[in-house]
Amino acid sequence: MTNSFAVAVAVARKDLRAEWRTRELVPALAQFVILALVIANFGFQIDARNAPSIAPGVLWLALVFAGLVAFGRAFAAEREQASLEALLMTPASPVAIFAGKALAATLLLVGCEVVLLPALTLFFGTPLTVQVVAAVLLATIGMASLGCLFAAMVARVRARELLLPLLTLPLWIPFIIAGGQAVQVAMGAGSGRYDQAMALLVDFDILFLVLTSLAARFVLDE
Amino acid sequence: MNKYEKAAAAAVALMLVAGAAIFLYAPTDALQGTVQRIFYLHVSTAIAAYGSFAVVLVGGLVYLRNGSLVADRFARASAVVGLVFTTVTLVMGMLWAKPIWGTYWTWDARLTSTLVLWIIYAGYLLVRQLAEPGRQAARFAAVVGIFGFIDVPIVHFSVTWWQTQHPGPIIVNDALPPEMLATFFLTMACTLVLAAVMVVIRYRIETLADGAEQAMAERVQLVGARESEPKPVN
Numbered sequence: 001m002t003n004s005f006a007v008a009v010a011v012a013r014k015d016l017r018a019e020w021r022t023r024e025l026v027p028a029l030a031q032f033v034i035l036a037l038v039i040a041n042f043g044f045q046i047d048a049r050n051a052p053s054i055a056p057g058v059l060w061l062a063l064v065f066a067g068l069v070a071f072g073r074a075f076a077a078e079r080e081q082a083s084l085e086a087l088l089m090t091p092a093s094p095v096a097i098f099a100g101k102a103l104a105a106t107l108l109l110v111g112c113e114v115v116l117l118p119a120l121t122l123f124f125g126t127p128l129t130v131q132v133v134a135a136v137l138l139a140t141i142g143m144a145s146l147g148c149l150f151a152a153m154v155a156r157v158r159a160r161e162l163l164l165p166l167l168t169l170p171l172w173i174p175f176i177i178a179g180g181q182a183v184q185v186a187m188g189a190g191s192g193r194y195d196q197a198m199a200l201l202v203d204f205d206i207l208f209l210v211l212t213s214l215a216a217r218f219v220l221d222e
Numbered sequence: 223m224n225k226y227e228k229a230a231a232a233a234v235a236l237m238l239v240a241g242a243a244i245f246l247y248a249p250t251d252a253l254q255g256t257v258q259r260i261f262y263l264h265v266s267t268a269i270a271a272y273g274s275f276a277v278v279l280v281g282g283l284v285y286l287r288n289g290s291l292v293a294d295r296f297a298r299a300s301a302v303v304g305l306v307f308t309t310v311t312l313v314m315g316m317l318w319a320k321p322i323w324g325t326y327w328t329w330d331a332r333l334t335s336t337l338v339l340w341i342i343y344a345g346y347l348l349v350r351q352l353a354e355p356g357r358q359a360a361r362f363a364a365v366v367g368i369f370g371f372i373d374v375p376i377v378h379f380s381v382t383w384w385q386t387q388h389p390g391p392i393i394v395n396d397a398l399p400p401e402m403l404a405t406f407f408l409t410m411a412c413t414l415v416l417a418a419v420m421v422v423i424r425y426r427i428e429t430l431a432d433g434a435e436q437a438m439a440e441r442v443q444l445v446g447a448r449e450s451e452p453k454p455v456n
Contacts, residue, residue, distance in 0.1 A: 146369070149365070153362050153365065156354075156358070157349070157352050157353045157354070157358075157362070158352050158353075159352050162352075163345075163348060163349065163352055166341075166344075166345045166348060167345045167348075167349065167366060169341075170338045170341040170342045170345065170373075171342065171369055171370070171372070171373075173334075173338050174372075174376070207372065211368065211369060211372075215365045215368065215369070218286050218361050218364070218365060219361070219362070219365055
C-alpha cells in the first residue's frame with residue numbers, strides 16, 4: 001500500500017517536473033481558456049444583466065475542453081517516446097502508475113482553473129466565492145479520474161483525438177449537471193439547492209474513483 | 223429455413239400479435255386519444271434496451287475476469303441491439319411528445335439521460351471498431367460498457383430524482399385499467415423475445431466474423447511463410 005503510494009507520487013512528480021521544465025501544457029491551456037472566454041463574449045453578447053446565467057455555462061464549456069486536452073496530453077508524451085511500456089515493465093503496479101499520471105494531469109488542470117476562474121470574474125463580473133471554487137474542484141476530481149482512464153485507453157488506439165471526446169464527454173455529463181447547478185446557484189442564478197448538488201458531486205466522485213481504480217488494471221495492462 | 227430464420231419469423235409474428243393487441247384490444251385513452259398507444263412499444267423497447275445493456279455489462283465483467291470470447295461476443299451483440307432499441311424508444315417518445323407536449327424534444331432529465339445513453343453505446347461500438355481487433359478491442363469495450371451502465375439507473379430513476387415532464391412510473395403504481403395492463407405486458411414479452419432473437423442472430427454473425435478474421439490471419443501467415451522460403455533454382 002505505502003509502496004504503491006510512493007510509486008504514484010514518484011510518477012506524478014516526474015510528470016510535473018517534465019511540465020515545469022518544458023512549460024508546455026499549462027500556458028497553452030491558460031491561453032486556450034482565455035480564448036474560450038473571448039469567443040463566448042462575442043457569441044453571447046454578455047452584459048452585467050445576463051452574465052450570472054451565461055457565465056456558468058461558459059465556465060463548464062471551457063473547462064471540459066481544456067480537460068480533454070490536458071488528459072489527452074497526459075499519455076501523449078509517453079506514447080511518443082514509448083516510455084509507458086518501460087514504466088509498466090517495472091515491478092510497480094499499473095494502478096499506482098495510472099494513479100500517479102492521473103494525479104499529475106489533475107493538478108495541471110487545476111493550474112488551468114487557477115487562470116480560468118479569476119478570468120471569468122474579471123471579464124464577466126461574476127462572484128468568485130469559495131462555493132464556486134469548491135464545486136469546480138469537486139467536479140475536477142471525478143472528471144479527471146474518468147478522463148485519465150479513457151486517455152490511457154485511447155492512447156493506443158487509432159483516431160485517438162476523435163475517440164477521447166466521444167467516450168469521455170457523455171460520461172462527464174453527471175458532473176456537468178451537478179457542478180453546473182452548484183455553480184449557477186453560487187453565482188446567484190438558476191434554481192435548486194447548492195448542498196444537494198454538492199452531495200451529488202461527492203457521490204459521483206466516489207463512484208467514479210472506485211470504478212476507475214478497478215478498471216485501470218485492464219486498461220494499462222495491455 | 224434454418225433455425226435463425228425460423229426464430230426471426232416467430233419474433234416478427236409475435237410483434238404483429240402485440241400490434242393487434244395495441245390497436246384492436248387496448249381501449250383508447252380518454253385524455254390523450256390514440257397517441258397513447260405509443261406507450262406500449264415505447265416502454266417495452268426501453269426495457270429491452272436496459273436488458274441489452276445489462277448483458278453488455280455482464281459480458282464485459284465476465285470477459286475481464288476470464289477472457290471468455292463467448293461473453294465478449296454476447297456483449298458485442300447486445301450493444302448493437304440495445305442501441306437499436308434505444309433509438310426506437312427515443313423516436314417513439316418524440317412522436318408522442320409532439321402532439322402531447324407540443325414539441326419533439328425538451329431538455330428533460332429523462333430525455334437527456336436517454337440521449338446520453340445512446341451516445342455512450344454509440345461510443346462503445348466506435349471503440350470496438352477503432353481499437354485493434356481481438357484482446358485490445360474487447361478489453362477497452364468492456365471498460366466502456368461497465369462505465370456506460372452507470373447511466374442506466376440514472377435514466378430509470380431520473381423521473382423520481384428530478385422534477386421532470388416525463389410521465390412517472392405508472393405500471394408499478396397500478397394506474398392502468400386491466401386491458402391496458404394486459405396489452406402492456408404482452409407487448410413487453412413480445413419485445414423481449416424480439417430483442418433476445420436479435421441478440422442471438424447478432425451473436426451468430428459475430429462468431430462467423432471472428433472465424434473469417436482468424437481464417438484470414440492464418441492465410442496471410444501461410445502465404446508469408448511460403449514467400450519467405452528460398453526459391454528453387456532451375
